[in-house]
Structures are given as structure tokens and as C-alpha cells.
Amino acid sequence: MNHGKSIRMFLADGTPGGIITAEIINWTGHVISAPRSRLADVLKRPEAGRAGLYILVGDDPAESDSRVAYIGESEIVGDRLAQHNKPESAGGKDFWDRMFIFTSKDANLTKGHLRYVESKLISIASHAGRLSVANVKGKQNEYGVLPEADIADMQYLIEQLQIVLPALGLELLRAIPAQTVTQGSTEQGGNTQSPLFALTNRQGISATAQEIDGEFIVRKGSLARAQWENEKWASYKKLHQGMQDAKKLVPTDNGMLVFTEDCPFNSPSAAAAIILARNANGRTEWHIPDTGQSYADWQNTQLAEI
Structure with a gap:
């Protein structure tokens, strides 16, 4: 520790x-x-x-x-x-x-x-x-x-x-942590880790992520929409395209995009926006698969235990 x-x-x-x-x-x-x-x-x-x-x-x-x-x-x-x-x-x-x-x-x-x-x-x-x-x-x-x-x-x-x-604001040497599946918030090696969250929809989107040390990390192999829904939220749209340019998101045979590596985001909402290609509230979009508990509900449970 x-x-x-x-x-x-x-x-x-x-x-x-x-x-x-x-x-x-x-x-x-x-x-x-x-x-x-x-x-x-x-x-x-x-x-x-x-x-x-x-x-x-x-x-x-x-x-x-x-x-x-x-x-x-x-x-x-x-x-x-x-x-x-x-x-x-x-x-x-x-x-x-x-x-x-x-x-x-x-x-x-x-x-x-x-x-x-x-x-x-x-x-x-x-x-x-x-x-x-x-x-x-x-x-x-x-x-x-x-x-x-x-x-x-x-x-x-x-x-x-x-x-x-x-x-000092330079993340250059900060490695992206490997996935660790947990049932609740834990601390391993000094890193605070959340349970594994999932985001799915009827269009075939399937993504997993975990919050570690204040970053929301979408895991390699997660799927995302290829086309941005509208012209709003230009900053996320720009990031969506930038990740494609950097080959962090690449096309699949079914017309979607797949994450080629683990990718950190500043918040669950930023991650959800890139995956759904639209504005999204990550606090309600992400859920724990086993319990169905949303990210917001999980966080509120952590506060209730204090």
C-alpha cells in the first residue's frame, strides 16, 4: 500500500x-x-x-x-x-x-x-x-x-x-492502470478503484469502464457510434474525430467504432458522449452489470457509508 x-x-x-x-x-x-x-x-x-x-x-x-x-x-x-x-x-x-x-x-x-x-x-x-x-x-x-x-x-x-x-499538470509519465474487477470502491497499490461499469443500448453499443485515481477509463474493445448525432457539443465531436485520427477508435465491420486501447476520460459523461456520439449524462448511462446500479447511485452509496 x-x-x-x-x-x-x-x-x-x-x-x-x-x-x-x-x-x-x-x-x-x-x-x-x-x-x-x-x-x-x-x-x-x-x-x-x-x-x-x-x-x-x-x-x-x-x-x-x-x-x-x-x-x-x-x-x-x-x-x-x-x-x-x-x-x-x-x-x-x-x-x-x-x-x-x-x-x-x-x-x-x-x-x-x-x-x-x-x-x-x-x-x-x-x-x-x-x-x-x-x-x-x-x-x-x-x-x-x-x-x-x-x-x-x-x-x-x-x-x-x-x-x-x-x-504540476503534466500527465506524460502516468500509465493507464490495468483493469481490476471489484465489487465496490477499493484501494490497491494506492489507487482508488471503482467497480466495473457498462454502457449498452439497443443499437448494439457495448462498452465497459472503470474509475481509477480520478480518471474514467474506457476499456479496449468497447464499441462506440461512428456518426455524431448533431452539430451541438462541438468539443466532444472534435474529440470523437481526434480519437479516430489517432487510431484509438477504428471502424468495425458492423459500422461501429471500436476502442483499440484503454482510454482515460475526465468524467463518466465525457466517456459516454464519445461512445454515444451525442451529449450524454454519464452518471445515469453507466451501470454496474450485476446490480443495475447507476454510476450516480453507486457514488451516493459511497457517501452514505461515510
Whole structure:
């Protein structure tokens, strides 16, 4: 069972959209999140002169409504960020609008450590599928030439980044949990999990989902309507098309769409809207198969037990 973590976040200039630093108590790591427009201020900070890792995030120029990330490392992280700020024609990168920087307060990170963690982060991010990863395929090969003790230390570092980065709004390294069928709300490995919910209708729609750690995850193999019902709720319609473009929803022989992977949504209603291709109240559309209890009724039962 996981224990709670205390994360210390500091708004360096007093605004939530500016430079933010984050640390976990009793951990030597230090993370900075900042918009690209504040790069000059970031480069003035002492962390910019240290060895570290960085993640650049921005809109994907190849796909509309998608975000892309680039993961890198440098023995002087500020110099590399300054290089990436140049135009593409000068060896920089145009797409990014926000940066995340990791350094260590004890200055013990070597080039070998950085290369190991970089390759691991690229692999984790690619498998998680939350954002597209812009790194070239050759850099996805894991770099494992480290002593056993150093590998253990770097694995711990990665685990801390997987906690801190989502707290800063970056879900890049957050894996989609595997399905666990339960009869009630449970906690396993630190993850709060709901029962398995189903959504069906007379047109042949059949989908299953589970709420884990605040995300409503529709499972691979679930079916969805192919045609949007009307022009309203344009944002969900756009997401519906975007998931088809990304091959997360693909056509079936019976004229429907099928989920090719587990897909997280912010709410049961968002998931139901994509599946039914219309506005939908997920709190009443999703039911527990064995009991017929709706998501709303199940949630009210949890409250009644407090």
C-alpha cells in the first residue's frame, strides 16, 4: 500500500501561470515548470547551470488538437534549453510552449545517470500514450550501462518524477492502470478503484469502464457510434474525430467504432458522449452489470457509508 507524499510547490513570481518549483520532502530532486515566455528568467536561476533533464511540451504541428513532448538531458540544462529556443532552421524546436526541468540539489547526476533516465522516460511516455513523444526512434533504446546501485537510485528518481509531474499538470509519465474487477470502491497499490461499469443500448453499443485515481477509463474493445448525432457539443465531436485520427477508435465491420486501447476520460459523461456520439449524462448511462446500479447511485452509496 502506498503512503501519502508531501509535495512542496512554490509560485516563484506569485502567479499560477509563471515559474513553479516543486519538491518532495526528503528528496534531493528539484523540478521547475515554466512557460516558454519565461525562459530568460529560468536561465538566470542556479538550476539552469546544473546537469539535468528537461521536457518540452506544446501543440503537435502534425496533428490538430494533440500535444507533443520532447524529452532530453544535458550536463548544463540551461544551455540546451537556449539552443531549443532557436528556430527549427537553426537547430531549435518551434512547437513547445512549456518546459519542465529536473535537477538534483546534491549535484551528483552524471552523464550516465542522465542518459539512463532520459531513455527510461522516453520508453515510459511512449507506452503511456498520453502525449505524442517527439524523440527520434533511435533514442528510445534503453541505456542500461550503470552499476546496479546506481540503477536502483535512478529508478527511485523516476518514481518521484511520476508523482511530481502530474501534480504540476503534466500527465506524460502516468500509465493507464490495468483493469481490476471489484465489487465496490477499493484501494490497491494506492489507487482508488471503482467497480466495473457498462454502457449498452439497443443499437448494439457495448462498452465497459472503470474509475481509477480520478480518471474514467474506457476499456479496449468497447464499441462506440461512428456518426455524431448533431452539430451541438462541438468539443466532444472534435474529440470523437481526434480519437479516430489517432487510431484509438477504428471502424468495425458492423459500422461501429471500436476502442483499440484503454482510454482515460475526465468524467463518466465525457466517456459516454464519445461512445454515444451525442451529449450524454454519464452518471445515469453507466451501470454496474450485476446490480443495475447507476454510476450516480453507486457514488451516493459511497457517501452514505461515510
